[in-house]
Amino acid sequence: xxxxxxxxxxxxxxxxxxxxxxxxxxxxxxxxxxxxxxxxxxxxxxxxxxxxxxxxxxxxxxxxxxxxxxxxxxxxxxxxxxxxxxxxxxxxxxxxxxxxxxxxxxxxxxxxxxxxxxxxxxxxxxxxxxxxxxxxxxxxxxxxxxxxxxxxxxxxxxxxxxxxxxxxxxxxxxxxxxxxxxxxxxxxxxxxxxxxxxxxxxxxxxxxxxxxxxxxxxxxxxxxxxxxxxxxxxxxxxxxxxxxxxxxxxxxxxxxxxxxxxxxxxxxxxxxxxxxxxxxxxxxxxxxxxxxxxxxxxxxxxxxxxxxxxxxxxxxxxxxxx
Amino acid sequence: xxxxxxxxxxxxxxxxxxxxxxxxxxxxxxxxxxxxxxxxxxxxxxxxxxxxxxxxxxxxxxxxxxxxxxxxxxxxxxxxxxxxxxxxxxxxxxxxxxxxxxxxxxxxxxxxxxxxxxxxxxxxxxxxxxxxxxxxxxxxxxxxx
Amino acid sequence: xxxxxxxxxxxxxxxxxxxxxxxxxxxxxxxxxxxxxxxxxxxxxxxxxxxxxxxxxxxxxxxxxxxxxxxxxxxxxxxxxxxxxxxxxxxxxxxxxxxxxxxxxxxxxxxxxxxxxx
Numbered sequence: 001x002x003x004x005x006x007x008x009x010x011x012x013x014x015x016x017x018x019x020x021x022x023x024x025x026x027x028x029x030x031x032x033x034x035x036x037x038x039x040x041x042x043x044x045x046x047x048x049x050x051x052x053x054x055x056x057x058x059x060x061x062x063x064x065x066x067x068x069x070x071x072x073x074x075x076x077x078x079x080x081x082x083x084x085x086x087x088x089x090x091x092x093x094x095x096x097x098x099x100x101x102x103x104x105x106x107x108x109x110x111x112x113x114x115x116x117x118x119x120x121x122x123x124x125x126x127x128x129x130x131x132x133x134x135x136x137x138x139x140x141x142x143x144x145x146x147x148x149x150x151x152x153x154x155x156x157x158x159x160x161x162x163x164x165x166x167x168x169x170x171x172x173x174x175x176x177x178x179x180x181x182x183x184x185x186x187x188x189x190x191x192x193x194x195x196x197x198x199x200x201x202x203x204x205x206x207x208x209x210x211x212x213x214x215x216x217x218x219x220x221x222x223x224x225x226x227x228x229x230x231x232x233x234x235x236x237x238x239x240x241x242x243x244x245x246x247x248x249x250x251x252x253x254x255x256x257x258x259x260x261x262x263x264x265x266x267x268x269x270x271x272x273x274x275x276x277x278x279x280x281x282x283x284x285x286x287x288x289x290x291x292x293x294x295x296x297x298x299x300x301x302x303x304x305x306x307x308x309x310x311x312x313x314x315x316x317x318x319x320x321x322x
Numbered sequence: 323x324x325x326x327x328x329x330x331x332x333x334x335x336x337x338x339x340x341x342x343x344x345x346x347x348x349x350x351x352x353x354x355x356x357x358x359x360x361x362x363x364x365x366x367x368x369x370x371x372x373x374x375x376x377x378x379x380x381x382x383x384x385x386x387x388x389x390x391x392x393x394x395x396x397x398x399x400x401x402x403x404x405x406x407x408x409x410x411x412x413x414x415x416x417x418x419x420x421x422x423x424x425x426x427x428x429x430x431x432x433x434x435x436x437x438x439x440x441x442x443x444x445x446x447x448x449x450x451x452x453x454x455x456x457x458x459x460x461x462x463x464x465x466x467x
Numbered sequence: 468x469x470x471x472x473x474x475x476x477x478x479x480x481x482x483x484x485x486x487x488x489x490x491x492x493x494x495x496x497x498x499x500x501x502x503x504x505x506x507x508x509x510x511x512x513x514x515x516x517x518x519x520x521x522x523x524x525x526x527x528x529x530x531x532x533x534x535x536x537x538x539x540x541x542x543x544x545x546x547x548x549x550x551x552x553x554x555x556x557x558x559x560x561x562x563x564x565x566x567x568x569x570x571x572x573x574x575x576x577x578x579x580x581x582x583x584x585x
Contacts, residue, residue, distance in 0.1 A: 017453065056441070060449045087442070095446045125442040133445045156436060160443045181437060187478050188434035189407050229476070232408025299414025338504065345508045345583045377509060384505040384523070391497055392530045396490050398539075398553040399483035405543070405552065406480045 012057075020057040024066040027054065028073075048074065055088055059095040067092055086113060087122035094130060103134055121151065125160075132164065140164060155181050159191075162198070171202035189231040196223030196240045204247075220244050221267075225275070235300055238282045239308050245276035246315065280315070283308050324394060331390030337383035344376045407432075479555075487553045491531065491560070492567055498527050499568025500575045507579025520572050521565070528561050 012020070027050065051070040058067040071092060074085050090106060097103045110127040113120060124147050131140035144161050148154065162177035178195045185191060199220035203213050221244050227237035252269055289297035290305045397419075400406045410418075410432055502523045506516050532550065540552045550560045 060453050129443045156440050159437045160440050232404050233412045296413050299412050342508050349584045380505050380508045392534050395494050398487045401479050401483045403478040
């Protein structure tokens, strides 16, 4: 069964993207090619989202013809200069571009559109994505900051900024941008986990022993704990918790001087040990249920479960060695 | 599930209609009898109570329809954030099906997924390259589902 | 009622709450009309009719609890008759529908009373 088309296909694995784009002819045939915009016609609002997602999948799998067909239908419904239609048209052009010259041309077009209407957010985003794709990261970052000045509540843009900084190794900036997302969506459990991951990576990159390391580890621990508090049986959260507590316990085994940093000091070893045990137990439970394909435990990503299993078996083997 | 609920409701509806018809006939007959009795004697106080079988049929029919309607209600969703989020993560689509086994229209997985997947910032050229790579390394062979 | 801080720590999903309440209200207004029909057929009058409605409404809530709430609620280690997994408070669950359905009940009650005993 192919995954639902209503959800965004960006993160799907290749096999599922292929399955979706193979559905394209059937969907294009079953839906009417022109929908009248009168009240009487039964217009499904999901249909347009489906078309957008279909375009994304088809472009990914190299089926430009179907993508163009979808775009044509969106054009007949929403008109040539709808902001999202413009962005999708640009997306198709990007995908079809053969060399840098053509990409530059697409970029020019974006800038032209923006010079006419500088509040066209979809096109702004496409321009940033294209800049980044072409390797002009600093341009992309400054454009992104401009966009955020203009619309500071754009979660997606903050997250993109965070990812951009992260790809450059600028951990504090990446963490700051992600925290900004959290201000806007305080209950997003995946953002909490992401922030935990960022803190953890920042801590491991800066190296053990100094005060910043302790502080960042403590932060990561808190973030993962909160993500679990917001979401029962959250595999990613428990994975992160396990990783962090393991690392902290390993560090405290060899004597390092504890630098107490006020608010951000780590909880005592006992608590961390208990958190570690909890994470181990929970991960084991999730792996067991998920690999048995139990009813009600089928939502997990197979790759994530495999990674958790690896982490646990690594843990077990190091225990035996000790 | 829904077929079950619909059959039960329909069956109860037939029972209820029958009981209604019986009660109506009974009261018509009764008023006729009262009228004729009144013309013969002058005492018109004959108790107008339904026969016990009609009463039982009505109540049983009500219960059956009630059962059918309750079975036909949509499944509930947890209201506590962590339970609800856990359900999304743990069960995926399975947890959000209606009685027909179809996934709810408004189910969209983790509603905050877009923050990390960022569909408007997608780097389509990179995705195409990765996909081509995947096909080349033999991924295409096993995708005949 | 949970305090502000508790709500910050473990928030409530408004969409789910609306979905659940709507499901329950739909059921209750439907069944209220049904009870009106049967009360009319039985020829109930004055207090006995309202008593009939009250009893059957409670039965509806109980049945709904058994069918929709209990299986998952008990499985997640909640005590019996606890509806906190799906509803805000017990009062809302058990008696919330009484007022919702009353108008529909009286409508069909009088209608069928008139039809049957005409």
